[in-house]
Amino acid sequence: MTQEIYTLLKQSEWFSNLPDEVIHLLMERVKTHTVQPGEAIIQRGQQDDSVFMIQSGWVKVVIPEEGEEGEMVLNHVGPGEMVGELSLVDQRPRSASVIALSELSVLELTRRDFLEIMEQYPMMGLHMLITTSKRMRFVLTYLEQAVTWSHKIAEGDYSFLEEEQAAGGPGSVVDHSASDSARANRFLAAFFQMAQDVQKREAELKEQVKKLIIQIDSGKRDHEIEQIVGSDFFAKLKLETLQIREERDKSKKA
Amino acid sequence: MSKIVSIHSFRGGTGKSNTTANLAAQVALAGKRVGIVDTDIQSPGIHVLFGLDGVSMGHTLNEYLRGEVPIEEVAFNIGDHTGDVSGRVKLAGQALYLFPSSIKGSEISRVLKDGYDANKLNEGLQDMIKTLNLDYLFIDTHPGLNEETLLSISISDILILIMRPDNQDFQGTAVTVDIAKLLLVDHLHLLVNKALSRYDFGHLKAEIEGVFDTPVAAVLPLTEDMVENASGDIFSLAFPDHPWSKGIRQVVDTILKIG
Incomplete structure (x- = not known):
């Protein structure tokens, strides 16, 4: 030693x-x-x-x-x-x-x-x-x-x-x-x-944007659209809109 | 040919009123005759950006809708009353008319209780355009998809849907985009607001355009400077070189090209 x-x-x-x-x-x-x-x-x-x-x-x-x-x-x-x-x-x-x-x-x-x-x-x-x-x-x-x-x-x-x-x-x-x-x-x-x-980590955060967009629940989306489109109000509105647009087009031509 | 431009968002807090005020002011600055209607009768707010309070705003849309005053008495010409804040003062002499909603509690609860006549509003808008010979009429709508909103969307020539880049906004905006397409709106644009700086804006724009199959007029950054401005002025007029203001002018170019 x-x-x-x-x-x-x-x-x-x-x-x-x-x-x-x-x-x-x-x-x-x-x-x-x-x-x-x-x-x-x-x-x-x-x-x-x-x-x-x-x-x-x-x-x-x-x-x-x-x-x-x-x-x-x-x-x-x-x-x-x-x-x-x-x-x-x-x-x-x-x-x-x-x-x-x-x-x-x-x-x-x-x-x-x-x-x-x-x-x-x-x-x-x-x-x-x-x-x-x-x-x-x-x-x-x-x-x-x-x-x-x-x-x-x-x-x-x-x-x-x-x-x-x-x-x-x-x-x-x-x-x-x-x-x-x-x-x-x-x-x-x-x-x-x-x-x-x-x-x-920064790159991953940027990547999250992509994920966010992809997360649209299409079932829920269709259901919500169905509810609005199926209402009497919407049917009436759509008809009126068409009339308004026709009148506008007429006045444009005139 | 005058154009009705509705500025809508599915959820609140997207910066809808602020964006409407800035777009309308920039279009007016380009020499067009512009009107702004605050149809968010349940929670009006755009008047603040133009320096109006309950006293200075005079007659309101509520009174017109009840048939108490003619539309021209509701119109408030910002160009004649800019005040002395640095941004708004640039609007002096321009034709920019605000049709404010009442901010009185009693008036708001009356609307909430009785609703208001959608057809009367439609007539009113046509009345505004005709009486003041407007080139553009901007509608600051109520968030969501209630009957008034659907009406505003249906009579719009141009619809700008504001969204923040987050999941809840994506979902609601997806529904609104489909409804707008069913209502045959001629020019539908998305506007992404309050985007965090960590996002690649070009990439974000391309992704959203792909998913919604709808053009994105601009991606505007979330900005602390805006919070400091504290709704006292028209931001894009006060800070024209700010990235947010540049984005707003990009949207204005899109609108003017359609006109």
């Missing part, structure tokens, strides 16, 4: 290239947790400031959609990667929730321990910055793609969704061998699927 943690830390983005003494110091401080699929290791809005390193398994980073049970997936994170670094730095509430996709083993490092170690080994801070910059670049790619697709939707073009669906099945974990842009597309596709659902 200790060896495993050692290897993991040595290979991680934040701690690789740090001398063994720092790694050993970290190993003393981190706490190991086992998390079941579906459980959250971080809850959006919560006020805590630990950072987590995934030892094994995968998590999804999600933002819940307002007023609904749905969620928007921002990222998938796997072994050797960190989550929760924002609150570690700025101590503000958690910006997103992190939920286990599979059984998970994570290492927790508190802000207090992190700062203590960083005081002795400032290089660790630089590594953290590099990782955070990478995440930032991913977010920018994500935004850029979101804007591009929004424009397409405004023009009624949903073809990019089909292309994206063809590129990979939904629900599977998006690993890091893919480029930032390919990964952003995968996550955004799920979100923009919603826009396509809206379009479908």
Whole structure:
């Protein structure tokens, strides 16, 4: 177990290239947790400031959609990667929730321990910055793609969704061998699927007009007409109308 | 040759009076001599759109039908009394005569109790056309298919049936269309009003024309702007560029072509 943690830390983005003494110091401080699929290791809005390193398994980073049970997936994170670094730095509430996709083993490092170690080994801070910059670049790619697709939707073009669906099945974990842009597309596709659902609903509403017209009860219609046409008044009216029309035609000719 | 144009709808709330007032006003604006009869004696309402109240309207159709006053004393010339609202003021100098029904409770209950003489109404309409030398006489009818309505339909040269795109209107309109055809109305047109913007209007028009086997003169949108206007003016005159007003002018073109 200790060896495993050692290897993991040595290979991680934040701690690789740090001398063994720092790694050993970290190993003393981190706490190991086992998390079941579906459980959250971080809850959006919560006020805590630990950072987590995934030892094994995968998590999804999600933002819940307002007023609904749905969620928007921002990222998938796997072994050797960190989550929760924002609150570690700025101590503000958690910006997103992190939920286990599979059984998970994570290492927790508190802000207090992190700062203590960083005081002795400032290089660790630089590594953290590099990782955070990478995440930032991913977010920018994500935004850029979101804007591009929004424009397409405004023009009624949903073809990019089909292309994206063809590129990979939904629900599977998006690993890091893919480029930032390919990964952003995968996550955004799920979100923009919603826009396509809206379009479908709109089309269905238009279709309802057709259904409305078709719903004329011909039996009822015939019965009502029969009642009117069968009355004495109608017979008299029809006769009078014919006379009026004849007179009009005569006066036209005259 | 003068034309009688009946504006009818099977159910209430289709915007019938409002549409009648707008069509008549636009035809008058085109230089024709126009009359409007409110035969919805049970619940008159068109006078409000022309700024009339119980006092200013003077003699009413009710009195004429009882033989108390001649028809010319019932006619109220809007062109001489436009008021100063932005739409109606455009009617100044035009020949647009309103034959209002009484809005007095006692008069209405008298009609409800005794009914009124359909033949007398027919004579009255001919009298109006002749006396005021009208090109077009618009009849704002009572919703449904009672005897007065059947009479109005039967003497019409042009019948415009207003419907909203909903099932109850479709059913009642289907019956009315068949009756109008049996009464040999020369020019029968449907007018779809209060269509929700989510509908494809072109498609809606084609579908309805197919199902009713009757031309649709226009599909007019449901509009909040109309509600804001709150019946105080003639909408298509006040807001000529509004899609609803453009639709109204489309119907007017149809009517004028028939004339």
